[in-house]
Amino acid sequence: MNALIKLRIAFVFVSFLALGLSLYAVDPALKPRRDNLSHRMMCTCGCNELLGECSHAGCQSSTTMLRELDTYLAGGKNDKEILAAFTDKYGPTVLAAPEAKGFHLVAWFAPFTLLLAGLVGIIVLIRHTQRKHALTAAQNGTTEATAPLDDSMLERIRRETGGEDSK
Numbered sequence: 001m002n003a004l005i006k007l008r009i010a011f012v013f014v015s016f017l018a019l020g021l022s023l024y025a026v027d028p029a030l031k032p033r034r035d036n037l038s039h040r041m042m043c044t045c046g047c048n049e050l051l052g053e054c055s056h057a058g059c060q061s062s063t064t065m066l067r068e069l070d071t072y073l074a075g076g077k078n079d080k081e082i083l084a085a086f087t088d089k090y091g092p093t094v095l096a097a098p099e100a101k102g103f104h105l106v107a108w109f110a111p112f113t114l115l116l117a118g119l120v121g122i123i124v125l126i127r128h129t130q131r132k133h134a135l136t137a138a139q140n141g142t143t144e145a146t147a148p149l150d151d152s153m154l155e156r157i158r159r160e161t162g163g164e165d166s167k
Helices: 002-024 031-038 060-074 079-090 102-140 151-161
Strands: none
Touching: 031 060, 031 079, 060 079
């Protein structure tokens, strides 16, 4: 009789374990959406990693957030509703990339704008330097191509190249 009771207790334990695991199992049809959404959000534990990639062993934040995500997916919510719910609960920093609307557009366009401004600035600086150099050469009445070489420069060239004057 004692063995029968142990067997029943083991059966009940295994049944509850299977039931518990099935509650947290992801429906295979929803797995691609879950992966997509979990890579569009950040874990809130402070690791600065994507929710689906949080590498902390036993991270409570990612576990809780993934359970919430699974609940929303099982409830039939669409991606926008899920992201909005997470944004409302955890703030806009939960999103891996800012939304492309309103003030968040600055985050999308600022890097490209600054890069373009830097390139334009470099081009303007180079042209300004070239004009200044050309103006100085014109005021002296010479250009680089026709500037005469003095004897000290010729001697230095001979010394550095090891050559003789061909004149």
